[in-house]
Amino acid sequence: MSALIDKNADYAQVTVMKVDWEKHSRSPVTSELKVARRSTLVAFKDGKEQRRVIASAAESSIDALFKAVL
Numbered sequence: 001m002s003a004l005i006d007k008n009a010d011y012a013q014v015t016v017m018k019v020d021w022e023k024h025s026r027s028p029v030t031s032e033l034k035v036a037r038r039s040t041l042v043a044f045k046d047g048k049e050q051r052r053v054i055a056s057a058a059e060s061s062i063d064a065l066f067k068a069v070l
Contacts, residue, residue: 002053004063011066014043 005011021038024030033042033049041053043065051068053061 001062004059004066008066008070014066014069041065043069 001016005014009029019030025038029035037055039055039057041051042049042064043051045068053065056062
């Protein structure tokens, strides 16, 4: 993600929250969001989910995620 933010300054506006899967895999938040595995990225805008990336570290996938919330 850092490399994408370095390439596109607009992406610095996106707030990224990292959740420790070992501690929070069974938390109400992961349950409510239906996050079933550790490598899940969920993008929100105005409180609504815009896009989700599961098990992909591909730059194109993460780029689309950022674009969805800008």
